[in-house]
Amino acid sequence: MAYPCEITEELKEHVVTNAAPTVYYVPDFITEAEEQYILQEVYKAPKPKWTQLSGRRLQNWGGLPHPKGMLAEKLPDWLLKYSNRISALGAFAGKAANHVLVNEYKPGEGIMPHVDGPLYHPTVTTISLGSHTLLDFYKPISQSEGDEPQTEADRFLFSLLVQRRSLLVLQDDMYKHLLHGIQNAHQDTLTDRVVNLSSSTEDARLGDTLSRDTRVSLTIRHVPKVIRANLLPKRK
Template identity: 40%
Template sequence: MSNCDLICNAEYQVPVQVYNPPVSKWKSLKNRRLQNWGGIVHEKGLLPQELPPWLKKVTEKVSEESGLFPSTINHVLINEYLPDQGIMPHQDGPAYYPVVAILSLGSAAVMDFVPHPSLRTSPDTSGGGCEDNELNGVSDSGSDKWLNNHRPFSVVLMPRSLLIFKDDAYSSYLHGIRDSSIHQYDGAVNECEAVGPQPPSVSEEGDEAVSSGNGKCIHRTGTRISLTCRLVLKVHHKLFKF
């Protein structure tokens, strides 16, 4: 797993191309809205569409500089999160090559990684649903035990950062972002990056990283844009036949 700056200072702001498409290009979900680029992903593969030039430039840079994809990235989801929005813990599924690159722009956020429920060795006694319990318990109180030393962990998604995860982080963990305007990052694997050389500002949107009685927190005040870049290996240039 790596987490580094991809966009230089001159490209600090969210690209205007994100908001150039018509409203119909956006798909509104319960806790965010998104744009789908690259084609339709189906269980049988990808029915491809050409990426716009600006996105192609981004994906080529990610592919070349990471060296982790066997061929050029061909699918991108652009997600827009308001300050109190997130995404439930999930895995990306078998259609994709098992490497994910997430470029973060705008507001900062914390992404939680929780071992897959199949790796839990102690029963869940909290009485809630599986997904909610995983996010609420990401700090790991010690009541849960996990196989093969798997433990929950968090990553601070800083503006302009590129998070890439693969291998065990892809196949054995769920990842998600809490539906909250305040994100705690105590113990995050890149905790020191949340403050940086000039605290407390951590994003161009005016977010703040502060310490309080509840621990170290990021107060999300602006919109976060993420570009989730992935590779679908099976590509079909003709319509699927059933």
């Protein structure tokens, strides 16, 4: 199946102009019925599919990314449907998404600021289920000799409100340069540092305090370097 090599006009309509290049935020990307369907599929996965980490647990689908190449595994149909839908928006420059991380965050859980790294096409797309969160963005830690130590608060730039059933697409500096993370919090207050409020649904306004519930995110990406099982050297 061929996909657009450039972002489609449909997605361009959802660019967030108050952030660094480039963010697309699509509220209500999926319906409530689709949200419930995906959540059912997530929790039907066998227990060994889950990996418990500090602050969250996750499922890995499509293979394990590795510098030497990812041994590709076919995505299940319930993930392929939505990864194809995102690929059809031109998110991966004509390529198809082939890897999905399913992350579960309980209220009060988060993830330290980080970058996703070079194993992926420089685009990350996320569908959120079950709850909102605030995704915070930071300048990289300065490595210049003689610089004063920088705290996380010193490096903080802005936040994005990521609502349930939304699609978030990060490219360019937002992917390659800035760090992103989620605070360990039970509630989030919407301040003027949340730069996509005008793109959000009407139930999110400046000054509101939102309580988190359990959030499940589908982080959908394209891994360029893959190894097909039938291309592996045969054992003698």
